Amino acid sequence: MQTLKIIKIGGNIINDEKSLALFLDGFAQLASPKILVHGGGKLATELASQMNVGVKMIDGRRITNSNTLDIITMVYAGKINKNIVAKLQAKNCNTIGFSGADGNTIQAVKRPVKTVDYGFVGDIKKVNTTSIQVLLDHDITPVFCAITHDENGQLLNTNADTIASALAIAFANTYAVELYYCFEKNGVLQDINNEDSVIENINTESYQTLLKNGVISDGMLPKLNNCFYAIAHQVQKVCIGKPAMLFNETQKHTTIQK
């Protein structure tokens, strides 16, 4: 099977012009097929403050009311996505920007209200690979922002890590999929204050021990859950670390194993 690289970059890369430029330089040179998934970063929060739209967080999660959804759509699908697309075109990497509504690619359901009403937040129901496959077959690289839709005309806000993982799983029967979560650290760290304490391999068993010992911080939990979910669903390789892990073999990072 041909290899498909799915790469997710987070806010810290998006927020820093220099980091983003460096990453896009490397990404443009990676062999196709490949898919980029990007988060939003602080731009959405900045715009919300400029527009006097309050940001409401519950347990570290953004509550997405209708104004917030507009802001997210404008920032993620508009400003960030189109600028990344234009910058990759300048590096001869032919890209098309995607939300989950485009090509009916990612269908989600509005998260049901239990104790908390998260608003217009979407839990992924199905990934439809047809349109993306057409592009990949023509050497066009999709660039995804973290927005999905409910097939009834409603856009929804969905976590970018989850989108990357869902795309990886959806293509796992067609390609040898490699999923890379790029963030600001060298990987999962044994000691959060020591960048050299990278845990190079985590499997289902050692993950339980790390959880028990409190090594995995709250922020890392959903990311690692996405990783293990992908690796359990035929995704061949799942890595967490700095973007350099993509371009430099000696760059330390964490690899997730079954």
Next chain:
Amino acid sequence: MQTLKIIKIGGNIINDEKSLALFLDGFAQLASPKILVHGGGKLATELASQMNVGVKMIDGRRITNSNTLDIITMVYAGKINKNIVAKLQAKNCNTIGFSGADGNTIQAVKRPVKTVDYGFVGDIKKVNTTSIQVLLDHDITPVFCAITHDENGQLLNTNADTIASALAIAFANTYAVELYYCFEKNGVLQDINNEDSVIENINTESYQTLLKNGVISDGMLPKLNNCFYAIAHQVQKVCIGKPAMLFNETQKHTTIQK
């Protein structure tokens, strides 16, 4: 040759939820292949005011500084484009949202500064049909917002009428292209205050007379120039009128002829 319909809708349809819903209902049912091009409407001006970004107009044209370009990118490529895409998906019309950067489709040059510096405004240099053709071949409908790029990573603000005309011309060798400019009036009016005074046909010769007699208002001039440019470049049919002209044969409108 197969017919390709390229339809441009302006701000007045975008601004009114009911008009937009009605238009999208009809558009979804039109036979493929088809391309939608949309303008921006008042949302960009509203956001600029919320963000305290001044709108600077010279001779009725918006000066696009870096903040204004961000706003336009967020509103046109983000909020408006993705909501149209999601709404068309709900009507089983498979669409992908495009700026001119996506698929490297519309390459433009930043307008040279002569007496006025328009800022990040792009004059179209070339339309590259490759990526769009791939989608049309798979029954996917591109939905274009009025943004182009310079192939060096810079997004540019380009008039939506001009984008529609440039796309029509680019496909004129491959399809029998029909170009429809939808706006709030029944067509080009002999008397601007009388909706029944539609001039049903205008050709190059009668256009000169209308210009001489001052029948064509300033606002209509660039639109009509785009129409005549298209019809002079092998576009088979160019019409101006209300969206109803697309769905109802008895709806009066203006047809542009050589």
